[in-house]
Amino acid sequence: MKYRFLVLLLVVFNHGYFAQDKEQTSCMSAKCHASMADVKYLHGPFAVKECNACHVPIKDQKHKFEEIKKPSDLCMNCHEPLQMKKVVHGPLKTGSCTACHSPHGSNQQFMLKKSQLSEMCMSCHKKEMFDRKNVHPPVMDGDCTVCHEPHSSDNEKLLVKAGNSLCYTCHTDFESGFANSKFIHKPASEKCTNCHDVHSSDFESMTLKETKELCYKCHAQIKQTVADAASKHSAVDEGKKCANCHSPHFSDVPKLLKKEPLDLCVSCHNDQLTTRNASLTNFSLLLQNNKDWHGPIQEKDCSGCHGVHGGKTDFRLLNKSYPNEFYTSYAKQKYELCFGCHQPTLAQDSITATLTNFRDGDKNLHFLHVNKRVKGRTCRACHETHASKREKHIREAVPFGKWQLPVNFEKNKDGGKCTPGCHAPKEYKRTLPHLD
Amino acid sequence: MNPTKFIIFISVLFLSRMQLTGQESAGNAHDFSLKDIHGKVVSLDQMLGKKLTVLVFWSTWEKDSGKFLSKFESDFRKYSDKGLSVIGVCSEEQNITDSKLQEIRDFVSVNKLSFYNLIDNNLQVFRLYDVEALPTTFLIDRYKKILFVLRGAPLVGTDRLFRTISAAFEPEEKKPEIRQITSESPEALRYSNFAELEFKRGKIDAAQKYAVQAIKLDSTFTQPLLLLARLSLEEKNYTELENNFRKLKKCPGDSNQVILLRYEYLIVQKKYNEAIEKLNSFISKNKNDSFSHALLGYAFGMEKNTGLSEQEFSIAAKLDSTDYRIPKLKAEVYNFNGKSKEANELLRRSRQLRKIAP
Known part of the structure; x- marks a missing residue:
């Protein structure tokens, strides 16, 4: 601290005392480096034209300076050394503060080298990661530091917070949903990144794969059921696919259904539907007008008879045989x-x-x-x-x-x-x- | 209260709870006697549980029986010494032959069922209970009142049945209703998240615009309404704040953040003692909520209780070092106590956290 204070004193004293002289003789007033000062944010020593605070002239050699081997050593002469946490950003680890910060000044806050923070990061990190069809809004906005610490962090990938708690800082409703719902999708509650690409994705909701393929990665048995089905349920293949019926995060209904089974089925079967093979009843109307319901309907569970992922028989998604005749x-x-x-x-x-x-x-x-x-x-x-x-x-x-x-x-x-x-x-x- | 009255009171409480959670109340259970799988005759009275009895009609031909009965076995092991009795009535067919009986015994053994399993030869009890499909389950209380009937093993009904059983032995607090993710909400959610992000950046106008957009799409969405309420509080527009509080009352979901905003409003109104009392009660249930500790620290600070104020702010900072509101509140306390230098440092920290350029 004492040493830094002395350096600072010397810079201020030197500047005040020799200011007038420097106007005429400093590097900035000379024809060579004048343009370097034409930026919004100037580094302190540079602003006061104290180039020698960083560049040490070699004795008896005009315009020759000692080589700066590790920029960070020089930076730490004035700047408080950063408290290094478990994970340190690569450039900082190697002492290359100048990989991101311009040592003389720049038009960006914190003297960053690029105008867009994301451009800055992407000068080293692969651009493809951020360039897919759907982009996470903070990435779109170029604000990588919403999620990442630029210098060091106690969390992997320099994250500001660990695991899902980082996501919950913005997606607050998900935190309360996971905490209060009766049924939780375990992979989702454990790690959002099990299913989502946090930077960008070619798929809706920024999932790692197309919805069905993503679900099938773990739910192989359902994949088999769908593949083997003698009659297909269009809800599995159309629209949001699995997410037509299931909430992928949490729900108060078993099997992470969005509604109680019968209500869910009737939310689509509420009109006369025509499929390739049949004309389907408007169940909303049928159930409304006919009050004596079959047991599974009384228990609000169509899956008692129908294979919701695909029927084992070729008649009306039925799971077992039932004659289609009089x-x-x-x-x-x-x-x-x-x-x-x-x-x-x-x-x-x-x-x-x-x-x-x-x-x-x-x-x-x-x-x-x-x-x-x-x-x-x-x-x-x-x-x-x-x-x-x-x-x-x-x-x-x-x-x-x-x-x-x-x-x-x-x-x-x-x-x-x-x-x-x-x-x-x-x-x-x-x-x-x-x-x- | 004498012991008899107390027991009656508890029983009434228990019964009323069961009737609420049960799907159907269907009068009283009929008495019957049947042979168990080893030939011993037992009656309902002999088998009735001290607290609750499950009477389940099953068969080996019913596809889900094994899985379904195993769930009862698991509950039976957990709660039998607390007063749960499980009675399985095998309504296999009209005439049970010796070979069929052996098949049933094997089924019981394979599924490791240790509760009562009776043979309903001639389907007399099946008829007595007017069962039409298997499995059918009845929950019966100690007074033989039928509390719950479930036909088949439907998804929601089965979940409700087993929750009702465990609730009888392990009462738990009712969880708050959670908003369902509907097809409309993702768009509202997107605007709400934009609003939060802009607010975090200090771009208040943009935050307000997005929050309003989110509410237009979903008028009972807590998060954007809460944000607008917070903005009204910061802008000291208390009429609008009250208006937002009224709208928040109609929202479902976790209301902790709304509660804390109300306490913050109490503090703004300088009702410190009331705020301290309410915050202490809130913290006793939500120990890890950083902002409630900060609010308590603020209220203590304004009441000149420096020690407790520092203590609460320290807990708040330990719990969350990234919340810009915590140093801001502490700065106000320091300013109030004439510590302007420390207050300025804290305000600088708060601005940094909120990503506003100094």
């Missing part, structure tokens, strides 16, 4: 979907007192309708798979070619009756065997 010969494997939750014996045991309420005495009427070698009625002959206006989601009518075949089911305390288009009106009673 009539079919009975085989258990044709109804795998229904028998995933409902008793398979429902269609196999001809006699029952407990399996179902649709029985005449102990005669199982499900068995009677479904379990036939020829023209067995499929579930859809009587039940709506999603919702209907009647209990047990029984249909009002079923499409039968061009005809809307009526079902006319009426329930009573001990059974019910049907007056369908299929057969003559029939009644059933559970308590007494009914013979007709």
Whole structure:
């Protein structure tokens, strides 16, 4: 400190005492270096024309100076030595302060050599890193020091703060989201850079890869499901792809879904949709107008039957087999979907007192309708798979070619009756065997 | 309060909580007796848990049964000594043959299920509980009241079911609602982030412009509203500040920053004692919040309690050395106490942190 004070005194004293003389004889007044002073920010010794504070003349040799081997040693004569942290910027480590700072002056604050901070940094760092389609706004703005310390830091890559805490200084809502949500995407909470390129990226949201490929990097099983799917869900391939349904950071719904499953599905299926193979129902309207819902819909989970990433069967993204006809010969494997939750014996045991309420005495009427070698009625002959206006989601009518075949089911305390288009009106009673 | 009244009070509390979290309340559980997989007859009364009972109907043919039952096994191990009972009712089919019984025993053994597993031969209990699909789960309290019914293993319902069970044994504070990321919000978020960035740089007009843009896109977005409130406070436009506070009340999400801004406003109004009291209470729950310590340091400083003021500022600086507001507040305290030289140094530091050229 004492030494620096003496140097400073000498500079000030020397300048004051010999100022007039220097105007005429200093390096700046001479024809050679006058233009160097024509900048906005001048280095102190240069401003007071004390060139000798840094350039030491070689004795008896005119205009010859001692070589400056390590600029930083010279800088530290006046400037407080920087407190070096764990990670030191390359130029500073080698003592090359002049790699970034102009020693005489420049038009930039801190006497930086380039007008744009980013230009300054990119004179050493590869430009390609910052030059992709989507650029992080601080990078776009050329303000590298929003995230990086220019001299030294305790964090890797000279970061101002460690890990995600740096990102949270601007992306504050993500910090609170990660702290307060029920479900967290672990790679995201651990390190934003697991998925994002912090400088620039060719992909939306500055991800490291295209959304689907990025997700598949870890979720290989889903990749396989999508690849193997016999029927494709367009939401997987269109728009924001995985992010159409999943929040990649955090959520209050399991599987990081953006909404509860049914609400999420209906947010797209809220209109008559036409796909390559089918015309899809407006579920918003259907569910609104038909209040008796199938169990999985009551539990707001379409994935009970449908493969949301792609169906294992080629019919309506269904995960298991379900006949796409009005009539079919009975085989258990044709109804795998229904028998995933409902008793398979429902269609196999001809006699029952407990399996179902649709029985005449102990005669199982499900068995009677479904379990036939020829023209067995499929579930859809009587039940709506999603919702209907009647209990047990029984249909009002079923499409039968061009005809809307009526079902006319009426329930009573001990059974019910049907007056369908299929057969003559029939009644059933559970308590007494009914013979007709 | 005598012990009996206390027990009734606790039970009512517990029940009301369960009913709130349960998806459906469906009357009382029916009594039944069934044989377990080893042939021993047991009744519901014998199996009923002291606090909560899970009654789950399952089968080996149901695709998710193994996974689903394993979750109950895990809870059973955790909470059985605290009063949880789990009863599995295997509603496999109408007539359970010996070979089927062995299949069920094997299933129980493979899935390492140690709770009660009963054989519902003839599907009597299945019918009694009006089950239609498997698995179906009932949560029953100690008075046999059905608190929750879940059909199948749906995504959200299953999560809710297991959270309800653990909440009964490990009550936790309700977490605040979090704003959902909607399709509109990324654009609002972008403007909000621009606003924050410009504010950090001291470009107030630009910050204000971006914040207003963000709010136009999402009127209940806390962050830009908070920024506008902060700007009103700095500009001493208290009418606008109050207006912003009113809008912030409608916003969802973490409100700590809003709370602190309100305390800052108390300090501006020179209500130091009230601010100290509230900040102390806030800090007791948020020990690592640097700015709350700085505000407390400021309030103490203005009340001429130099020791406590220094202590709080020191904690604040240790917790966050990059927040420009901390040295700025400390500088004001120093100025108030006539330490202008130290105050100037702190203001210089604050400006550096905020990236405003000196």
